[in-house]
Amino acid sequence: MNSDFHVKPEIRILGIDDSALLNEKVMIIGTVFRGGDWIDGVLRSEITRDGLDATETMITMIKNSRHYGQLRIIMLDGITYGGFNVVDIEELYRETGLPVIVVMRSYPDFEKIRSALRHFSDGEERWNIIKKAGKIEKLFTGRNEASIYIQKTGIGAKSAEKIIRLTSIRSSIPEPLRVAHLIATGIILGESRGRA
Amino acid sequence: MNSDFHVKPEIRILGIDDSALLNEKVMIIGTVFRGGDWIDGVLRSEITRDGLDATETMITMIKNSRHYGQLRIIMLDGITYGGFNVVDIEELYRETGLPVIVVMRSYPDFEKIRSALRHFSDGEERWNIIKKAGKIEKLFTGRNEASIYIQKTGIGAKSAEKIIRLTSIRSSIPEPLRVAHLIATGIILGESRGRA
Numbered sequence: 021m022n023s024d025f026h027v028k029p030e031i032r033i034l035g036i037d038d039s040a041l042l043n044e045k046v047m048i049i050g051t052v053f054r055g056g057d058w059i060d061g062v063l064r065s066e067i068t069r070d071g072l073d074a075t076e077t078m079i080t081m082i083k084n085s086r087h088y089g090q091l092r093i094i095m096l097d098g099i100t101y102g103g104f105n106v107v108d109i110e111e112l113y114r115e116t117g118l119p120v121i122v123v124m125r126s127y128p129d130f131e132k133i134r135s136a137l138r139h140f141s142d143g144e145e146r147w148n149i150i151k152k153a154g155k156i157e158k159l160f161t162g163r164n165e166a167s168i169y170i171q172k173t174g175i176g177a178k179s180a181e182k183i184i185r186l187t188s189i190r191s192s193i194p195e196p197l198r199v200a201h202l203i204a205t206g207i208i209l210g211e212s213r214g215r216a
Numbered sequence: 217m218n219s220d221f222h223v224k225p226e227i228r229i230l231g232i233d234d235s236a237l238l239n240e241k242v243m244i245i246g247t248v249f250r251g252g253d254w255i256d257g258v259l260r261s262e263i264t265r266d267g268l269d270a271t272e273t274m275i276t277m278i279k280n281s282r283h284y285g286q287l288r289i290i291m292l293d294g295i296t297y298g299g300f301n302v303v304d305i306e307e308l309y310r311e312t313g314l315p316v317i318v319v320m321r322s323y324p325d326f327e328k329i330r331s332a333l334r335h336f337s338d339g340e341e342r343w344n345i346i347k348k349a350g351k352i353e354k355l356f357t358g359r360n361e362a363s364i365y366i367q368k369t370g371i372g373a374k375s376a377e378k379i380i381r382l383t384s385i386r387s388s389i390p391e392p393l394r395v396a397h398l399i400a401t402g403i404i405l406g407e408s409r410g411r412a
Contacts, residue, residue, distance in 0.1 A: 049402075058386055059255070059395055061410075062402025085407055190254055199255055203399055206245075206258025211281055214257075 024176035035196025039204040046102035056187035070103040119174030166192035220372035231392025235400040242298035252383035266299040315370030362388035
């Protein structure tokens with residue numbers, strides 16, 4: 021499960037971000053990168069706001085992609101997409117065979133999340149998915165030694181850190197996620213908004 | 217009009233491509249690049265299929281962008297967008313103050329275009345816009361010495377060639393256009409399709 025492996029500079033990475041919560045359906049964007057350098061493809065799919073279909077939608081989007089055979093890793097921007105549509109990263113890993121790195125700008129406020137989940141009839145199921153995403157580790161990226169937080173499955177700590185450093189070349193956020201964010205906000209709002 | 221200027225490696229370029237013709241409204245995507253390296257922003261707007269609103273829509277999209285003050289050049293993928301919605305590159309240059317480089321993979325088939333325009337009541341107006349886009353020049357890019365064709369306004373031949381070479385690092389097509397194409401096709405079709 022926590023194996024380290026050789027990280028090639030052009031390792032194919034899929035970064036997934038979601039768009040603003042304007043409708044019942046929320047667009048998710050996947051960017052296929054070679055390392056931190058070069059965007060090779062763009063994927064688009066839709067999940068339900070506050071639904072529980074993010075994991076399955078991502079699995080389908082990835083397995084249907086012509087890039088699937090070349091992908092080596094999935095990067096997520098946190099594990100809640102489209103509101104509280106939580107991603108089961110163990111299932112994502114198991115079904116795609118691709119290790120998952122979850123990147124977070126700050127340590128999640130679990131009190132707040134748990135409290136919000138009380139409004140959902142299946143709040144306990146969502147909370148269990150969040151809990152089993154595992155340990156949150158702090159990581160200092162190459163860029164200004166800014167710190168981010170990560171969770172991971174299917175990949176060792178050393179390989180995960182290597183991949184984060186390889187791809188965080190423009191900001192403290194890895195390129196596949198930075199660019200997925202630019203595309204998702206640009207498409208929905210007419211112009212991208214930065215946070216990276 | 218045909219001035220050459222110093223081309224910085226991180227010159228801000230806006231590349232614009234359109235999406236597939238699936239509906240009456242056709243999405244156009246702008247990518248803001250620093251040279252050929254780094255995507256800084258994504259713009260999105262809509263034009264009418266076979267309409268005559270591409271020029272005005274692009275002018276509005278560009279002037280409303282928070283990147284406007286930093287942009288130095290516009291790159292187009294041919295001058296017909298969304299079917300036969302022709303772009304008046306002189307007007308685009310005049311209204312935005314930004315020089316325009318039009319990139320084409322092959323020499324346009326003017327016979328075919330003129331023939332198709334006969335089906336439009338304002339075909340003569342569209343033909344005039346196409347004619348005044350000016351001379352088409354062949355250019356060999358750095359990449360495998362593949363040849364492309366360009367038209368330009370507001371920029372000299374040397375500067376235009378420098379910018380094309382600076383940005384054609386992954387294929388014979390400049391990065392701002394290659395990536396705008398990936399985004400436009402990815403969003404509309406669910407997965408990007410390459411031609412670059």
